[in-house]
Amino acid sequence: FNPLVSGNQVKISETEDYYIIGTSSSLRVLWKNGSIAAFRFIPSLSDFALSGDRIYITLLAQDCPNVMALSFPDLKKIWEFRPEMLVFDDRMVWQKKETKSWRVKLSGKNILVASGYTLYLLNPEGKPIKNLTIEDDIWDFLEKNGKIYIASQNGYIYTADKNLSLQDKVKICNGYVLINPVTNETVMEITRSVWQVSQELYAACEDGSVYHIPTGKRIQIMEYSQSYLNTYYSGIRRETSLTDKLYKNIKLLNTPNGTLAYSSSVLSMLKEGESKWKISTRIEALDFYSGKIYIHHGIRYNREIISIVNLDGEEEKTLSTSTLSACTPSQYLLHVSDKGIVIVSNCEIKLVSDNGEIVWYIPTEGRLSYISSENITVTFPDTRYRYFENLIFYSIILPESGHVFILPKEMRENGYLQDVKILYGNVVLLYINSTTGEGEILIVDAKTGRLKKRLKASDKTYAGALDKYLLDPQTIRMLQDFDFSLLDEIPSEVLEGRIGEAIANHGLENVQRWLKVLENLPFPPEVMHSLKDVMNHVQDFRLNSRIRRIDICDINGDGIKDLLISSQNLITARDGKTLKEIWLVDREKWRYEVPVNEEYMKNSTQPWMNEDIILLCAGDVNIDGRDDVFAVSHRFIGFLESVGEGNYKFRWNRSLKDVGWEDAFTVPDVDGNHARELVIPIWRRDVRSVAEIIDSRTGRIIFTIPGDTFWIMPEAGDLNGDGTNESIILFEDYGAKLTVFSPGFEWKYEKITRFHDLWNKYGIHAPAVVMDVTDDGVKDLVFAVTEEDGGIKIVEFDVKDDIPVKTVTVEKSRWKKREEDWMYVNAMAQSENFVAFSAPVPEWRNDRRGTVYLWDIEREKPLMIIHLDAKSMILNDKNLMIFGMDGRIAKINLKGKEEKPYELSLKGGKIKIFSPEKYITVYINGKLSASGYEITNFMLSPGKKNLQIRVRDASGIEKIFFESVNLEGINIIPLLNTGFAVMFASALILRLIRWKRQ
Structure with a gap:
């Protein structure tokens, strides 16, 4: 679940009440106001067609029925169909395999589906009526005037009648002859696809041309050099497919005025087999509405640019709209109607008005991380690659309740969320206005996901007592109009009440005049004198709203954590239960030297607040009931311990240069002194930066980490038997370095050297856990590694004796690999009985996707494979929760005995396995021996056989079972x-x- 899941764009459709938006991972039905009416996770969606109260969909998946009918608008499954063809598989056996389904269109009351080499005609209940099979994959088809035109991968346009009887085929896209530039010999001929057929019978070809079927005319849209094509086709050595650069390089769009043909850089209007005009421009997406062409040009200067072009190719208007920070769209889809412009990317879905203003939006950033506290888990998009980078996100998901909070549209226009904490049943979010730099605290109910409060760093706007005077418009107007010279000429005798002396010195008439002035003053004269000074530079008395950091710690000693807020030149705290302001420390002491503010001097200033600093919670180090804090600035670091209510003093502080002070953070105890430690970046000039872990009690450097790219697990466990918990760090230093350390102890594992292949895709890793696998009462190190071809190993290491315990092969490598060719996985978690770990895929591999394994350490067997590319995960003995790179959240119940979801029967040497609505694979001795949807049959030689049976459902959860069968007969x-x-x-x-x- 998670309606904010990310995916590549497929299609947008519109009805009177809804938008239907399909991506490669989901189908959404949205009300016109942007709220989600229905959501269904659909892996590898390729197309959909709406017909009344039904929506027909096709998928590229090949392990579940990939043609379905869903109810509309609630998206409940009605029926499913499984297109198949005979394939000569890896085991040299002819077997029925499901084909990828690319397109679905309505044909009267029936539907047409293109899947693999076959075009199917199905009735509304999903029953096949007829089919036509050609020689290659079908990309598109068009039904017109009783004929069906079929676009194929082999460059032909096939023509069939409405009964799917083949009538003709014409080669319109010639293959490319690949020539070896050295020997000048022909290497091979690669077919080039016909991608699409338009309503006016234009066909888009991979060679960059468009072919007009009625006239036989060809219009060249894109030109490619011979050297480019030779390099391109040398690289793929096969037909172009959906991950290649020339995949659907030419697209067609029907309009009442002709057919638009466009590529990524060219747009042309076609009529009667000719190009009427042609313009060069960057094109990310395109749509036509009400006589205008809308072109999305991508991002310029952090704004998305859309131009509106007339039917003569002339630009009439340009509009721009804001983007989501920290998320770079890879593709766009555009849909224009009278409601506005719907823009879909892998980062967000939004409706934009004709002037570029965002009407509503849905962020779909993916890359989920989490925090967990108080039995509450909060997930959020995390695009960081280092701890020292700022979070930037726009939504949170509450997995326990399924609720979602999205930053309000008016706030999204000018800023983003930068931090998230859990406090007394609430989720605390730090919002940063990127225009003004000011911060705001958002309080979200952890049960409902609703916004409860919006708070500033302080309830005060001005220092001390000035809110009383400066927030009232009438008072401000009075002060601005008041003639302070009248007050200045009143002598001290009158102000101090020595009237007799004043009369003697200044005369009765003057004294009476001055008394009348005092009588009409709105405030006492000493207050008026103070306000006169304040009014001369009133903005200098305004408390700064630039929030730098938030943290959670007990400031008032009531046993409930409070919200600590570090702003520019200001520290405040809010009570964790009531959120009322309980503490304020202002760096600008002069603000409290004016008489009106003097009574606030003691409680609003502190002697240690002489720098612009941030405070980070360290826990109750001095055990007085109140949490102590780290103080960090650009010139020093220090440790402030509580010495009474609202008072702190430095236990230690020291000067430092080049401290990345705004990026500092704390971690749990690293050196066994039961207090949190400080981690700071040191940005050194002309040499590599480092990160330092600082002891809270003494300020000494516990550990120095080369660079700024690392993962740390504090208090991992006692791995060397000395009674003190060690910590684990993974960092890059001319290769991956996995280090276990504690005071006086350090152990390194340096055989794995590849680091950035996975880190650059997944960000901060967590590849190791600790557990006692040797049963000696001391924890051991367990980590998982993978390699680019899909091999996976679990490595168990006895750190205490510095000896490897065991290496377990989870998936065999295709090739023999050296140890330095392996890479640490990006996510690993443990419970008492299990470990879960990801099987990530490098960014440059697009032939497979990441998965997660649930592993029984004691039995050394896999229990489950979850087909989800994980960013992070949580595991306990009850549940496994996985947070995906695409934003998916999978929650799997592990409690209770697992019933076998299949039936196994033996007859002679034949084995039959049946599992309704599941995809079955069978492994013998680690090799794939049989597979099939719902049912699989295979023969085995006599004798005892150990089977590994994997049963996968439509959601991608593959459960693993082990069977021993004894087949009778003579081998x-x-x-x-x-x-x-x-x-x-x-x-x-x-x-x-x-x-x-x-």
């Missing part, structure tokens, strides 16, 4: 092997005899 395979050996030896002897005779 003739050894006899056959002996016979083949004798025959081979005899043939070899005969050849040797003939050779000698020659």
Whole structure:
């Protein structure tokens, strides 16, 4: 679940009440106001067609029925269809395999589906009526005037009648002859696809041209050099497919005025087999509405640019709209109607008005991380690659309740969320206005996901007592109009009440005039004198709203954590339960030297607040009931311990240069002193930066980490048997370094060297856990590694004795790999009985996707494979929760005995396995031996066989079971092997005899 899941764009459709938006991972039905009416996770969605109260969909998936009918608008499954063809598989056996389904269109009351090499005609209940099979994959088709035109991967346009009887085929897209530039010999001919057929019978070709079927005319849209094509086709050495650069390089869009043909850089209007005009421009997406062409040009200067072009190719208007920070769209889809412009990317879905203003939006950033506290888990998009980078996100998900909070649209226009905490049943979010730099605290109910409060760093706007005077418009106007010279001329005798002395010195008439002035003053004269000074530079008395950091710690000693807020030149705290302001420390002491503020001096200033600093919670180090804090600035770091209510003093502080002070953070105890430690970046000039872990009690450096790219697990466990918990760090230092350390102890594992292949895709890793696998009472190190071809190993290491315990192969490598060729996985978690770990895929591999394994350490067997590319995960003995790179959240119940979801039967040497609505794979001795949807049959030789049976459902959860079967009969395979050996030896002897005779 998670309606904010990310995916590549597929299609947008619109009804009177809804938008229907399909991506490669989901189908959404949205009300016109942007709220989600229905959501269904659909892996590898390729197309959909709406018909009344039904929506028909096709998928590229090949392990579940990939043609379905869903109810509309609630998206409940009605029926499913499984297109298949005979395939000669890796085991050299002809077997039925499901084909990828690319397109679905309505044909009267029936539907047409293109899947693999076959075009199917299905009735509204999903029953096949007819089908037509051609020689290659079908990309598109068009039904017009009783004929069906079929676009294929082999460059042909096939023509069939409405009964799917083949009538004709025409080669319109010639293959590319790949020539070796050195020998000038032909290497091979690669077919080039016909991608699309338009309503006016134009066909888009991979060679960059458009072919007009009625006239046979060809219009060249894109030109490619011979060197480019030779390099391109040398790289793919096969037909172009959906991950290649020229995949659907030419697209067509029907309009009432002609057909628009466009590529990524060219747009042309086609009429009667000719190009009427052609313009060059960057094109990310395109749509036509009400006589205008809308072109999305991508991002310029952090704004998305859309131009509106008339039917003569002339630009009439340009509009821009804001983007989401920290998320770079890879693709766009555009849909224009009278409601506005719907823009879909992998980062967000939004409706934009004709002037570029965002009407509503849905962020779909993916890359989920989490925090967990108080039995509350909060997930959020995390695009960071280092701890020292700022979070930037726009939504949170509450997995327990399924609720979602999205930053309000008016706030999204000018800013983003930068931090998230959990406090007394609430989620605390730090919002940063990127225009003004000011911060705001958002309080979200952890049960409902609703916004409860919006708070500033302080309830005060001005220092001290000034809110009383400066927030009232009438008072401000009075002060601005008041003639302070009248107050200045009143002598001290009158102000101090020495009237007799004043009369003697200044005369009765003057004294009466001055008394009348005092009588009409709105405030006491000493207050008026103070306000006169304040009014001369009133903005200098305004408390700064630039929030730098938030943290959670007990400031008032009531046993409930409070919200600590570090702003520019200001520290405040809010009570964790009531959120009322309980503490304020202002760096600008002069603000409290004016008489009106003097009474606030003691409680609003502190002697240690002489720098612009941030405070980070360290826990109750001095055990006085109140949490102590780290103080960090650009010039020093220090430790402030509580010495009474609202008072702190430095236990230690020291000067530092080049501190990345705004990026500092704390971690749990690293050196065994039961207090949090400080981690700071040191940005050194002309040399590599480092990160330092600082002891809270003494300020000493516990550990120095080369660079700024690392993962840390504090208090991992006692791995060397000395009674103190060690910590684990993974960092890059001319290769991946996995280090276990504690005071006086350090252990390194440096055999794995590849680091950035996975880190650059997944960000901060967590590849190791600790557990006692040797049963000696001391924890051992367990980590998982993978390699680019999909091999996976679990490595168990006894750190105490510095010896490897065991290496378990989870998935075999295709090739033999050196140890330095392996890479640490990006996510790993443990419970008492299990470990879960990701099987990530490098960014440059697009032939497979990441998965997660649930592993039984004691039995050394996999229990489950979850087909989800994980960013992070949580595991306990009850549940496994996985947070995906695409934003998916999978929650799997592990409690209770697992019933076998299949039936196994034996008959002679034949095994039959049946599992309704599941995809079955069977492994024998680690090799794939059989597979099939719902049912699989295979033959085995007599004897005892150990089977690994994997049963996968439509959601991508593949459960693993182990069976031992004993097949009766005589095993003739050894006899056959002996016979083949004798025959081979005899043939070899005969050849040797003939050779000698020659």
